Amino acid sequence: MGDLLELSVAEAAAKVAAGEISSEELFGAWREAAAGDELNAYLWRAQEAEPGSGPLAGVPVAVKDIFCTEGVPTTAGSRILEGYAPPYTSTAVRRLAEAGANVLGKTNMDEFAMGSSNENSAYGPVLNPWDRERVPGGSSGGSAAAVAGGLAPCAIGTDTGGSIRQPAALCGIVGLKPTYGAISRYGMIAFASSLDQCGPLTRDVTDAALLLAALQGRDPCDSTSVGIEGGVQAPSREDLKGLCFAVPSELARDEIDAGVREVFEATLARIEELGGEIAEAPLPHAEHGISAYYVIAPAEASSNLARYDGVRYGLREEGAGDLVEMYESTRVAGFGAEVKRRIMLGTYALSSGYYDAYYGRAQRVRTKIAADFDAAFADFDFVVTPTSPSVAFRLGEKTADPLAMYMNDFFTVPMSLAGIPAISIPAGLAEPEGGGPRLPVGFQIAAPAFAEQPLLEAAYALEQAIGFEARPGGGGDG
Amino acid sequence: MLHVAKLARLRLSEEEVERMAGELSGILDHVDRIAALDLDDVPPTSHVVELENVLRADEPRPSWPRDVVLAPAPDPDDGAFRVPSPQAEA
Numbered sequence: 001m002g003d004l005l006e007l008s009v010a011e012a013a014a015k016v017a018a019g020e021i022s023s024e025e026l027f028g029a030w031r032e033a034a035a036g037d038e039l040n041a042y043l044w045r046a047q048e049a050e051p052g053s054g055p056l057a058g059v060p061v062a063v064k065d066i067f068c069t070e071g072v073p074t075t076a077g078s079r080i081l082e083g084y085a086p087p088y089t090s091t092a093v094r095r096l097a098e099a100g101a102n103v104l105g106k107t108n109m110d111e112f113a114m115g116s117s118n119e120n121s122a123y124g125p126v127l128n129p130w131d132r133e134r135v136p137g138g139s140s141g142g143s144a145a146a147v148a149g150g151l152a153p154c155a156i157g158t159d160t161g162g163s164i165r166q167p168a169a170l171c172g173i174v175g176l177k178p179t180y181g182a183i184s185r186y187g188m189i190a191f192a193s194s195l196d197q198c199g200p201l202t203r204d205v206t207d208a209a210l211l212l213a214a215l216q217g218r219d220p221c222d223s224t225s226v227g228i229e230g231g232v233q234a235p236s237r238e239d240l241k242g243l244c245f246a247v248p249s250e251l252a253r254d255e256i257d258a259g260v261r262e263v264f265e266a267t268l269a270r271i272e273e274l275g276g277e278i279a280e281a282p283l284p285h286a287e288h289g290i291s292a293y294y295v296i297a298p299a300e301a302s303s304n305l306a307r308y309d310g311v312r313y314g315l316r317e318e319g320a321g322d323l324v325e326m327y328e329s330t331r332v333a334g335f336g337a338e339v340k341r342r343i344m345l346g347t348y349a350l351s352s353g354y355y356d357a358y359y360g361r362a363q364r365v366r367t368k369i370a371a372d373f374d375a376a377f378a379d380f381d382f383v384v385t386p387t388s389p390s391v392a393f394r395l396g397e398k399t400a401d402p403l404a405m406y407m408n409d410f411f412t413v414p415m416s417l418a419g420i421p422a423i424s425i426p427a428g429l430a431e432p433e434g435g436g437p438r439l440p441v442g443f444q445i446a447a448p449a450f451a452e453q454p455l456l457e458a459a460y461a462l463e464q465a466i467g468f469e470a471r472p473g474g475g476g477d478g
Numbered sequence: 479m480l481h482v483a484k485l486a487r488l489r490l491s492e493e494e495v496e497r498m499a500g501e502l503s504g505i506l507d508h509v510d511r512i513a514a515l516d517l518d519d520v521p522p523t524s525h526v527v528e529l530e531n532v533l534r535a536d537e538p539r540p541s542w543p544r545d546v547v548l549a550p551a552p553d554p555d556d557g558a559f560r561v562p563s564p565q566a567e568a
Contacts, residue, residue, distance in 0.1 A: 087546045181527040194525050223532035224525070291509045302486060309487070311559050316552035323564045328489035340488055344479075345502060347486040358509065363522030365512050370523060402501050403508055419526025449526075 004029040009059055009154045009207040010234065013100075016058040023051060023058025027102055030060040034105055034151045039127045039136075041146040042105040044073050049102040056214055057100030062152035064143050065106040066113055067093050067198075068187040072103070076189045077111040077139075079122040080334025081314045090187025091219045092156060092198045099214035104152055107142030111336045112305065113163055113191045115139050116408040119399055120338040127395075128171060129472035130439050134392040137167030137408075143201045144171040148472060154211060155201040160192050161293050162387075162412025164199045165424040169387035169442020172426045172470065174459075175201045176208045177412075179449045180419035181226040183212075184219030192300035195293075195416050205425065205460040209234050212452065228452050235453075235460035240276030243458060245445070246380035248283040254410070257390045259430025263441040264386045267427045270465050271384075276458075281376040281383065285368040289414040292369065294406055295349045295362035296417070301339075302346030308334060341402060370418040377448045382458060385411040387424040387442030391432050415446045422446040423459045426468040440470070 004026055007015065015021045027049040034045050043065050052058070063069065066076045068086035075081040093103060110120040118126040118141030126141040128134040129149030136145040140157025144167035147155050157164045159177035168175025176199045183198040190196060200211035213232040219225045247268065256264070268278050310316035310330030319329035335343070349358035376383055388408055398405040415422040423445050429438035443462075447455035479499050483490045490498070548554040553561070 084550055087542060087549065220534050223534075224527055224529060226527060226529070285515075288512050288515065291512045294505060295509055306487075310552060311561055312547075313550035314552070318562065321562070323562050324487070325489075326562045327487045331487055332489045332491075335488075337494075340490070340494070341498060341501060343486045343488060344482055344498060345505060348482045348502070351482065351485060357513070360522060361512050361515075361517060362509075363524060364517040364520040365515065366523040367520050368515070368517070370526065403504050406505070417523075 005033055005150060008204055009202065010210055012153065013056055013059055013210070023049065026058045027060050030104055030153060034146070037151050039129055039132070039145045039149050039151070040124050041107055041126050041142040041149065041151055043075060043108050043123055043142070045105040046103050050097070052097060052100035052102065054098065054100030055210065056096065059101045060104035060153060061096055061101045062104050062107050062143055062146045062155035063093055064109050064140050064155070064157045066109060066158055066189045067156070068189065069093055069103060069106070072106065074106065074189070075123070076113070077109040077121040077123060078334065078339070079315060079336070080308045080330070084314050088187060091184035091221060092188060092215055095215050095217065096156070101214070107146055107155060109142055110139035111339050112189065112301070113139040113158055113160055114301070114338050114342055116162070116166055116405055117393070117398065118142065119395065120336055122336055125395060128392045130172065130392065131437065134394055134439070135170070137170035137388070137392065139163040140201060141167045144168050144173060144175065147171070147201050147203060148173050154203070154207050156198060156211065156215070157201050158188060158196055158198050159416065160195045160297060161416045162409040164201060165412050165422060165442065165444060166388050166408060168201050169424045169440065170392040172440030172468070173201055173203055174205055174208050174423065174425050175199065176212060176423045177415065177421060178212060178216065178452055179228070179421045181224055182228050182421070182450070182452065183215045184217070184222040184225040186219055186221035190304040192297040193304060194300060195297060205456060205463045206234055208423070209456045228450055230453070232452055232456070235456040237457035237461045238464070240271055240274040240458060240461050242275070243382070244277040244279055244380040245271055245382045245384050246279050246281035246376050247384055248286060249280045250283060250287060251385060255389055256386055257430070257433050259432070260386050260388070260390060260441050263428035263430050264443065267443045267462070267466065271462065274461055274465055279380060281380055283372045283376060283383070283414070285365060285372050286414040288365050289369055289417055290406055290410060292362040292365040292417060293409065293413040294345070295358045296366065298342040298346030299349045299359050300346070302343045302350065305339070305343055338402070366417045369414050373418045373420060381447070381454065383446045385444050387411060387444040391430055391439035391441060411444060420446055420449050421452050421455055423455055425459050425463050427466055428468065429470055
């Protein structure tokens with residue numbers, strides 16, 4: 001059984017296809033592994049699998065609890081949706097099923113995907129498998145911890161401002177945020193609709209490609225979904241000859257932990273060894289990404305979350321009075337502190353008299369950030385940064401200071417605002433500031449819109465050269 | 479703060495209002511950095527994918543049965559969602 005857990009998704013799927021192992025065996029092994037969850041990574045676990053056929057036949061997938069799954073509890077990490085079992089299944093989960101995959105469980109997350117540490121879940125924080133006193137990142141922290149902690153072979157999550165890439169980095173796995181529009185958002189509980197995008201969290205780049213191939217595509221149920229022309233193939237590139245990687249010129253003065261910067265520099269050297277070229281490109285507006293994001297995302301959230309009113313599903317708190325009092329009592333009881341904070345922020349930014357100063361300006365900054373990337377991609381193939389300015393931080397370390405928490409998203413938010421694809425791959429280990437055992441560092445590569453295939457090829461070549469084999473709780477070193 | 483909370487339909491406690499006022503002003507101070515940028519001739523971006531009028535065929539299809547839609551409701555009644563009266567009875 002143990003050997004089955006060592007197989008990558010691609011290897012396991014190939015063995016199922018060849019008849020060497022059965023899909024029941026594969027699912028059974030992972031169900032057993034998932035049952036040993038000590039990280040609070042799962043909110044619900046499947047007991048059995050539907051037999052399927054296709055490129056992912058028999059592959060169990062951990063699914064962030066933001067994806068509606070028919071008849072299965074779907075809470076988005078919120079008390080307001082406790083006990084809610086949707087009457088329909090999201091397109092992302094349906095596509096995985098059509099490819100033969102099975103839902104292994106629903107994973108814990110920051111409430112409504114708002115957070116960078118998973119401490120905003122109404123169902124308790126997720127622990128980082130590398131150090132259980134540290135956060136796994138967020139908001140797809142349960143998905144990242146499940147894959148890194150050997151509780152799932154692969155997972156899907158959502159990324160609005162870094163919610164796939166940052167937890168992948170902090171847990172030492174691969175996380176891909178595809179281009180906005182690559183994967184349908186139908187049935188994916190909305191946080192900020194112009195930014196939200198589904199993507200895979202996997203142990204390697206090949207598995208990320210495999211999942212993306214199944215997930216992507218146009219969906220009549222989401223008019224903003226367009227899919228990836230030509231589909232997605234397993235990457236095979238061995239070098240980076242002829243490719244140019246741009247480092248933002250501003251990165252030199254950005255606040256990055258020394259250990260993270262060291263791994264980043266070493267990875268740049270690795271790119272050059274593979275024949276790639278390193279250059280600098282100005283991205284002067286990227287530093288305003290946090291400001292723009294924390295207006296736009298809360299504004300959209302304040303509108304999206306208006307639907308939780310105690311009428312059609314989820315929690316209801318009656319109160320003693322009229323309909324409005326029921327709405328207000330329900331929402332104040334059902335939402336956690338961060339969700340309330342963002343609803344307040346977004347409502348303020350959209351309110352009469354402040355709309356132009358905040359929402360309008362933030363949307364103009366968004367245009368500038370996208371234009372900076374366009375200019376960089378006119379000359380270079382990719383833009384690279386550390387995924388996160390630090391390694392995994394301690395539980396409770398940043399909960400008292402929302403702005404310090406938001407700064408975790410410094411390097412991931414600009415790509416979200418520009419709608420472009422970006423991947424985080426594990427690049428090495430670094431000691432946290434203040435000392436302690438070494439923890440994973442993520443390397444982020446961003447590409448032009450819908451250039452997922454070249455992005456995966458480059459990430460694959462680099463991944464092979466880095467050879468990151470470290471595992472939580474000791475093991476190899478990368 | 480209270481006006482915004484009312485707009486957002488959040489009945490915040492006094493303690494929440496006080497804590498949040500401090501937190502929000504800290505966040506807005508950071509956001510205010512974009513006030514210094516020259517953005518006069520920059521068009522706003524509401525959406526990154528350039529799509530216009532995505533239409534599907536207007537074909538009738540069955541909708542969900544009423545009982546399926548009502549199943550997750552906190553207080554379904556006689557095929558409808560029951561809610562408290564919009565006017566307080568005191």
